[in-house]
Amino acid sequence: MEELHRTIRLLYTGRSQGARRFRYGLVVFDALTIAYFIATAALPMTPMMMAVNAGLGVLILLDLAARFWISDNRRRELARIYTLADLVVVASLLLGPLLAENLAFLRVLRGLRLIHAYHLLRDLRRESLFFRRHEDAVLAAVNLFVFIFVITSLVFVLAFDEQAGVAGYIDALYFTVATLTTTGFGDITMTTPGGKLLSVFIMVVGVALFVQLARAIFQPSKVKYDCPECGLNRHEPDAIHCKHCGEPLKIETEGETGM
Template sequence: MRHLYEAGTPPAKRFRYALLGLDILSIAWIVIASFLPPSSLVLTLDVLLGLVLASEFGMRIAASGVPLRSLVNPFNLADLVAILSLLLAPLLQGAMAFLRVLRTLRLLHSVKLITTLRSDLPFFRRNEEATLAAAQLLVFLFVMSGVVFETQHRANHGIGNYADALYFTVTTLTTTGFGDVTLPGTTGRLLSVVIMLAGVTLFLRLAQALFRPTKVRYPCPACGLERHEPDAVHCKACGQLINIPDEGNA
């Protein structure tokens, strides 16, 4: 199992890409379920998804080699709570459904997984920084939209489903602030402040990655400088001859 989670072989990479697909599927279900009224079908799908995620969680903890230490990792604990909220959905009858939003934190792990694409896709190697910045902004949007939905939809008539929460998050992040949806109370205002400050920071980082000159990552064997011009022959810091792989000689 550790080989599947950590090795760089093609089968191990395919396994981790399958996990990425599972993460995306679980987040998609959380979004879709926000539009559906409680029913036996929805509860059954909750439990089935919870069983699949619980199996993967057990494999992940076992593969770590230090199960207890991995189990108390905050992100793993959050994932476990989200999985339990799915497994116990028929008993809780939606009372603790807000806990499933913790599953969106797995997207942070997915961003780390995306870095393995560096060795698989030339496009990702050329646009790695912009791609990661976009992925981090997307993760922030999903996580904060989930938090807004789960904390507001029971009492705020303006937040009826995940799409409403996403709409509020995007308008707040971009400082558009149409005013048709607001979060009342001190907690709501503080949440809006967090969305504006953190979101604008991530948005500016994406803009910076998109518009500044493209550079490639390749450690200089002499001084260790990693970022170079795509057509560089010598390291600009120390003058060392470098041989940056490209699509023709990678």
């Protein structure tokens, strides 16, 4: 058992080529499951989809169990937002076939898998220099992406009939983006008090996320690196000394290529 524990820990945290390939495989799996839940959000449930959902639920549960087993602080691991979201998603996937109907709320719960994108970002921060250099812009884009599709799933369940299908989901996405950008075409509107409050929430949060994305794209690019002396954690990509205290820095860089 100790050998298995060591092997799994090395796969998740090691620096070998095999461990890196394993983690890249997890990144691909996470991205594909997120895409799958978005693509199937409005599709009627079939026996094949129920089988695929159950299989994905088992795989996600195994990944969660492995991370929890090798964690040095299991309480902190359990309290992470993406861990809690994945637990809810796993429950919705595994319990779905046991329910008499494919309840609409399960689709919203599966949309929470988008939150796992933040765990994917943590892995990319460790593996990709490009990501570390453009982390603010990528994170802002992910914030906006997650918000749009989680809200779209919620709008689809609240405002559209289950038989609306893909066309209804596209209308829900259209309403979400139109409201988020405060374009206000008015061809699809919420008429209930709850729907109007949801529209206000989409507008307020959406504008803030758009501003955050624009600022991240146009502001000077900096990388995250904690200065060992003063703790400043934002520096220019080519910095060799901390701007605040002058401490030498060893920021990983690809270097310059001469012509």
